[in-house]
Amino acid sequence: MKMKVNRTALRVTEILRLLAESPEGLTLTEIGAELGLPKASTFDIVQTLKKAHFLRESNRRYAVGFMAHEVGESYSKGKDLYGATQPHLADLADALNMAGSLVIYERGTLNYVIEHRPIGSIVSPVTSNGMDFVHASASGKSLIAFMPEQRQRKALSLLTFKQFTDRTIQNMIDFMEELERIRSQGYAIDNREFNKLMTCVSTPIFRRQQAVATLTLSDLQVDPGDVPGIAERLMSTARVISDALAREDEK
Structure with a gap:
């Protein structure tokens, strides 16, 4: 039949x-x-x-x-980055009433794998394509800062330094200095660089000693004095996720 x-x-x-x-x-x-x-x-x-x-x-x-x-890589459920991240990101975003994202970098663009928006949170929609705002985003800067050298060179070569606000980084020298600060402090900030009202904080998730994704929290009209505390909570959550992935890899 x-x-x-x-x-x-x-x-x-x-x-x-x-x-x-x-x-x-x-x-x-x-x-x-x-x-x-x-x-x-x-x-x-x-x-x-x-x-x-x-x-x-x-x-x-x-x-x-x-x-x-x-699916293509046949990841088991226990080793799934999405599954390991989603509950922790949702809890943190709800606790701080900020929009939360899990972001990965693919071929010069940012892929927002998870986007969690607590009830009542205020976020600005992305109005640009995923490539031309990499340099102006906390997620993009966090991912590039912790890339292996060869991959980082390729990512840097794709940047356009398009200006979105008067705070947007405009050249490679300033951008490289920004990456150094990010590696030193462990997190990146989009301080109204893409949207003049929006602040984002982002920190990487590591797997097998490689930054495989970044966690990001976003909101409008964020008090600059609150950023260090937000970053600390974010980095703590990223460490929990990285540790969980490491334990899965050891099984």
Whole structure:
């Protein structure tokens, strides 16, 4: 008996395969046109995959997301970075009433793997694409600061130093000095560099002595005097997650 093919499941695999071959991402219209899919069906499938973190969206373009990588690498549930981070990040974000994110760096862009927004928290939406604001974000600076040298050189070569506010770093010399401060203190700050009202604090998560992601907390109108305390709580949480990953790797 011939097996019946589920059309929706087939479309999911076609979309994932298409985007895996399109590192710059595609719009909904481009995805539908490439695969000959109805607009409504394309929208529903893509939004479902995005919600499950199999796709990510930046500037209305979609690309393969973190969970697709997780499945592709056949990570066990116990070693899952997402699973190890999510409850700790949610607890911290709720406690401080700040938006929390888990962010990784992929091909010059920032991928927001987890975004937790406590009820009543105020955050500014990202209005730029994932590449041109790396230098102006706490997440981007944290990830680049702790990269291995060869990977860091590549990341630095992709920076554009686009200006978003009068606080945005504008050149490589100042940016390198900023990276040195970040390595010294253990965390990065976006002090209204991307958005003139928003402050973000970010610190890396380590696995096998490599920074694999960064934890970030964001809010509007943050008192500068509160930043060190926020950073300490954030670094403590990142250490808990890093230690949990290390224990899993030892099993």
